[in-house]
């Protein structure tokens with residue numbers, strides 16, 4: 001068993017499942033502002049966990065606590081099999097942290113940043129050089145290696161940051177909003193990097209404001225709101241928590257649209273775009289019932305799309321913030 005994971009009392013198929021990060025009742029306040037109000041976590045080794053929440057929800061605070069940068073006011077946590085308060089040194093040895101408090105020094109080159117990291121991890125010089133060169137190559141930074149990191153683009157800085165984190169071969173990596181501010185191509189590159197890390201057995205604790213990012217990457221997602229975890233589960237489980245499934249019918253003929261409006265009492269219509277929205281799940285049975293009804297009443301829509309709830313619906317249902325930045329997601333499937 002890797003030293004950075006701990007067995008739980010749960011045994012599956014005769015093998016103990018392994019937990020990379022666990023927490024119970026984590027609390028943190030600044031003055032009279034409660035930021036974390038009793039957070040419980042249980043993150044299996046080798047998985048991606050996404051902590052999702054609006055600005056100021058406490059995501060960075062959770063990362064800082066779990067990576068020993070600050071202490072919680074109450075609660076317990078174990079990271080990589082080590083108690084946060086009883087053995088913070090061992091926790092630090094097991095983890096890597098990248099994100100808003102990046103370790104990249106802009107005044108020195110990418111290569112020098114890497115070599116500094118290798119020194120911090122007490123790697124012998126030749127090995128430090130080899131590891132640095134390998135990681136720079138892996139993250140497509142070899143050509144820029146001799147340039148000051150301050151000249152790097154946002155995407156390059158994030159890649160350097162992750163490369164620096166990997167010098168210590170951490171089994172658990174905290175990525176605090178790893179793609180905030182990146183263009184779509186850099187964001188997809190970062191997603192690919194994260195997937196490769198997980199394939200290599202690393203546990204990833206990700207914070208994000210991007211619903212699509214959590215949907216794409218995470219095995220489990222927790223939505224943080226008002227200091228508490230409002231819901232936790234797989235993307236599919238979370239989507240099932242909220243209503244929002246509907247079928248949309250679009251017409252070009254106003255008469256057909258009006259007829260349909262009268263025969264479908266649960267539908268809400270948009271008279272300008274001649275579309276009708278009918279609450280419906282995406283199950284075969286519900287769709288067949290609707291299609292049968294359309295057929296027997298002679299309604300001929302020009303377009304029919306099925307919309308299943310997405311993480312946007314979940315987010316808006318579970319958090320009380322009206323606006324968060326999000327990437328366009330496939331609204332109709």
Ligand SMILES: Nc1ncnc2c1ncn2[C@@H]1O[C@H](COP(=O)(O)OP(=O)(O)OP(=O)(O)O)[C@@H](O)[C@H]1O
Nearest residue numbers: 030031035053054055056057058059060061062209
């Ligand atoms: N050192 C501090 N002193 C006082 N308040 C703080 C401190 N650090 C964080 N806060 C407050 O705690 C709350 C949570 O902050 P945190 O950075 O954890 O949120 P976040 O979910 O990461 O937000 P964002 O997405 O904007 O980064 C915010 O209201 C913030 O102002």
